Amino acid sequence: MKIGEKLRDARNQKGLTQEEVADEIHVSRQTISNWENNRSYPDIISVILLSDLYQMSLDVLLKGDKDMIEHLNESTDIVNSNKKLIIMGLLNIVVFIFMIIFNQIISENKILLASILSLSIISITIFFYQIIRKF
Structure with missing residues (x-):
């Protein structure tokens, strides 16, 4: 029932x-x-x-x-929710650091630039989705 x-x-x-x-x-x-x-x-x-x-x-x-x-x-699964939020935050930080370190190489290769930008957009979108879902 x-x-x-x-x-x-x-x-x-x-x-x-x-x-x-x-x-x-x-x-x-x-x-x-x-x-x-x-x-x-x-x-x-x-x-x-x-x-x-x-x-x-x-x-x-x-x-x-x-x-x-x-x-x-x-x-009520706060631990799992926080874990996803932390993982997405760290992923965004790694992508940002990767972009800074390999800036010269990325900017010369259009395909790599498009790939990194796409990954960044997807990563940030998922991160914000997790934040919004938490509240």
Whole structure:
């Protein structure tokens, strides 16, 4: 059973409206609706608050919904996210140093220049993507 169905059933069993639940855990009513209709997933703090509100264990609430588990795994995997950010930052530094050291050779060879510039653009784009994704 999807987490949205579990949340809706638990709310109905407690006799609460979406507005009351939203006020209790400090989100909008639309957010509650999105969760209950599986359009989005709650973050880990909201899951804990909902678990407390509905007096339902986290185990019962989360088991059986692989998409929700994957969402929580991705949103809480800070170590992996930081590792990617550090790797992309270092790659950009290496490319920059490479361009400085081999400036004379690169500027004389049009194909090498185009390749290095392409690599730089891709590297910087991925780096900024990682930064944006982190926030």
